[in-house]
Amino acid sequence: MAYDFQVVIDSADPHTLADWWAEALGWAVEPTDEAFIRRMVAEGHAAEDDTTTHHGKLVWAVGAAIRHPESGRRILFMRVPEPKTVKNRVHLDVSVGADNQEAELTRLTGLGAKFSHRGSQGPYTWITLTDPEGNELCLT
DSSP states (O other), X not given: XXXXXXXXXXXXXXXXXXXXXXXHHTOEEOOOOHHHHXXXXXXXXXXXXXXXXXXXXXXXXXEEEEEOTTTOOXXXXXXXXXOOOSOOSSOEEXXXXXXXXXXXXXXXXXXXXXXXXXXXXXXXXXXXXXXTTSOEEEEO
């Protein structure tokens, strides 16, 4: 049986990290529904401190998501209180093709990623980076 899923990434600042990953992957940040948020607060289902403002718009404070423009695949960024301290047990491999790895390395480090190391196994090569919050990703 096949299951659908989303990837969730813990984050100190989910909205800023969602912006970064949307730019990195060419995906779109999910739009906010300010009227819905205001209604949930007004009806007592949420509190004002459950919200924040990001780029001048009212958003939920605890999370932000991005979506692939065609497939609808989703990555959710959730605020957590603790900082990242160890290597990820799961990471994203971003397939850019061997001929595009160096250009993507330059582009992503220009956006705030940090180079970690290069790897290879047989004919396959990859470049490991970290996003602005230290989460690993590989360019394959």
